[in-house]
Amino acid sequence: MGVYDSTLTSKGQTTIPAEIREALNLKPGDKIRYVVSGDRVYLRVKNVRLADLAGALGKPPNGASLSIDEIDDAIMDAVAEDDARIVREWHDGSK
Template sequence: MTVFYGTLTSKGQTTVPSEVRDILNLKPGDKIRYVVRNGEVAMKAKNRRLSDLSGRFADPARSVLSDDDLRDAIVDAATEHLAGER
């Protein structure tokens, strides 16, 4: 496990460390998601949409999504739908 640190500003903002941006392949304007469980926060790149999964299962060689990727895409789509973001 690698630990990175940042500082929270008075406006509640922080900079994502460059090492984390590189690991998650984040670019300016990308969305990130914070998952809070039991007092811990995980940050995930929100770079998959449910529509990205189209055709992935017709050819097993193209299906490179993990169970977590699939679950995250479904949760993201449901959240966006309920929030009226589509």
């Protein structure tokens, strides 16, 4: 595990060190999520392409269409599960 330092500007901005950008395959425009847990902050890269999400919600039974509310609920459930998994992994020290 490497430790890297960065400086915060007066506008609240910082530069992610090149080693971290390379290790996480970060590109301009990628989204980064900050997860705050007590006195710790974890970064989560959100650089998934739309094509990578194909089929994430599964197929509705019998080819039925989902309503907007059902799609919203499925997305919110998936995000909540993902966030819980991330926090659990960080607390367990597995990531």
